[in-house]
Amino acid sequence: MLKCRDVAHQASDYIDNNMRGWELFRFRLHLFICFYCRRFVRHVRITRDFVRSRPVPKASSAEIETVMKVVQQTRD
Numbered sequence: 001m002l003k004c005r006d007v008a009h010q011a012s013d014y015i016d017n018n019m020r021g022w023e024l025f026r027f028r029l030h031l032f033i034c035f036y037c038r039r040f041v042r043h044v045r046i047t048r049d050f051v052r053s054r055p056v057p058k059a060s061s062a063e064i065e066t067v068m069k070v071v072q073q074t075r076d
């Protein structure tokens with residue numbers, strides 16, 4: 001039987017559909033009996049979906065140049 005700690009470590013693999021066979025069965029069995037892990041996995045999934053739905057911010061050339069100047073100044 002998986003422990004809650006195991007579920008926490010494997011939650012991303014489960015959500016990303018990277019589990020098969022016995023491993024998947026054991027994971028789902030634990031979720032069936034454990035309210036806390038069901039809630040945890042649901043929250044991880046919601047967070048992942050939210051982050052993936054956000055556009056990736058893109059910096060302009062001027063912003064990149066400004067950051068690079070600051071980096072070079074701190075190295076000197």
Ligand SMILES: [Zn+2]
Nearest residue numbers: 003004034037
């Ligand atoms: Zn649990």
